[in-house]
Amino acid sequence: MNATTPAELTDDVLKSFGGTPDPRQRELITALVRHLHAFACETRLTPQEWMAGLRFLTATGQKCDDRRQEFVLLSDVLGLSSLVDVINAAPDATESTVLGPFYVAGAPIRAMGEQIGRPEDGSPTLVRGRVTDVAGRPLDGATVDVWQSNDSGLYDTQDPGQPPYNLRGVFVTGPDGRFEFRTARPASYPIPTDGPVGDLLRATERSRWRAAHIHAIVSAPGYRAVTTHIFDADNPYLDSDAVFGVRDSLVRPFRPAGSDDPADVSYVVDMDFALAS
Numbered sequence: 001m002n003a004t005t006p007a008e009l010t011d012d013v014l015k016s017f018g019g020t021p022d023p024r025q026r027e028l029i030t031a032l033v034r035h036l037h038a039f040a041c042e043t044r045l046t047p048q049e050w051m052a053g054l055r056f057l058t059a060t061g062q063k064c065d066d067r068r069q070e071f072v073l074l075s076d077v078l079g080l081s082s083l084v085d086v087i088n089a090a091p092d093a094t095e096s097t098v099l100g101p102f103y104v105a106g107a108p109i110r111a112m113g114e115q116i117g118r119p120e121d122g123s124p125t126l127v128r129g130r131v132t133d134v135a136g137r138p139l140d141g142a143t144v145d146v147w148q149s150n151d152s153g154l155y156d157t158q159d160p161g162q163p164p165y166n167l168r169g170v171f172v173t174g175p176d177g178r179f180e181f182r183t184a185r186p187a188s189y190p191i192p193t194d195g196p197v198g199d200l201l202r203a204t205e206r207s208r209w210r211a212a213h214i215h216a217i218v219s220a221p222g223y224r225a226v227t228t229h230i231f232d233a234d235n236p237y238l239d240s241d242a243v244f245g246v247r248d249s250l251v252r253p254f255r256p257a258g259s260d261d262p263a264d265v266s267y268v269v270d271m272d273f274a275l276a277s
C-alpha cells in the first residue's frame with residue numbers, strides 16, 4: 001500500500017534508503033530525509049515556497065566558479081560551517097573556524113619573515129609565533145598557509161589592482177617551530193552580496209560584515225591540520241560576525257611596535273598554533 005499521510009510517506013522514503021551498503025552514508029542520508037521532511041511538515045511548505053527554494057539553490061550553484069564559492073558562503077551565513085568546526089574540535093588544539101570563500105591553493109612558499117603584501121596594502125604588521133603539538137613541543141616542517149584582505153577589505157581575487165597571490169604565502173617551520181611574516185593590518189569587509197546569499201541577507205536584514213582577520217591553514221605531517229583565523233582585538237564586529245566565525249581564543253591584540261621590535265613594522269601580533277595528532 002502506498003503512503004497516504006506525511007508520516008507514512010517519510011517512512012517509505014527512509015525504507016528506500018535502508019539498503020545503502022555504507023553505514024555512515026546510510027546514517028547521513030536517512031537523517032537528512034527525516035529532518036527535511038520534518039521541516040516541510042512543521043512549516044506546511046507550499047509548492048510556491050518549495051519552488052522558490054529550488055530556484056535559490058540553483059542560483060547559488062550558478063554563482064559558483066573556480067574563484068567564487070557561493071555554497072561555502074551560504075553554509076557560512078547559516079552557521080553550518082562553524083557548527084561543523086565546533087562539533088569536530090580537537091581538545092587542546094588551536095580552535096578552527098571557517099575556511100571562507102577566498103582560499104586559493106598553491107600560494108608561493110616564502111622565506112621566513114618575508115612581506116606577503118605591498119606597502120599600499122596597509123599598516124605594516126609583523127605576525128609571529130610557534131607551531132607546537134598540544135603539549136607545547138615545537139613542530140619541525142609545519143606549514144602555515146596564510147591569506148587575508150588588504151586595508152580596503154579586498155582579497156587579490158576580488159581586486160584587479162592586486163597581483164595574483166598578493167597577501168598570501170606559505171611558511172615552513174624549522175626545528176624550533178617558529179614562523180614569522182610581514183603583512184598589512186587587515187580591515188573588516190562585507191561578505192559578497194552580489195549573489196543569492198546577498199539576497200538572503202537583505203531579505204532577513206542581517207549584517208554583512210566580517211570581523212577583521214588573517215586566515216591560516218596550519219598543518220604538519222602526522223597531525224590534524226587546523227583551518228583558522230587570527231582576529232584583531234580592536235575590531236568592532238567581533239560580536240556580530242556575519243558567518244559566526246569568531247572564537248575568543250583566536251582574538252589577538254595588534255600591538256603598536258616598540259623600540260625592541262623591527263623598525264619596518266607598525267604593529268606586532270603574537271599567535272601560536274597547537275596541532276593535535
Ligand SMILES: [Fe+2]
Nearest residue numbers: 100102213215
Ligand atoms: Fe576572510
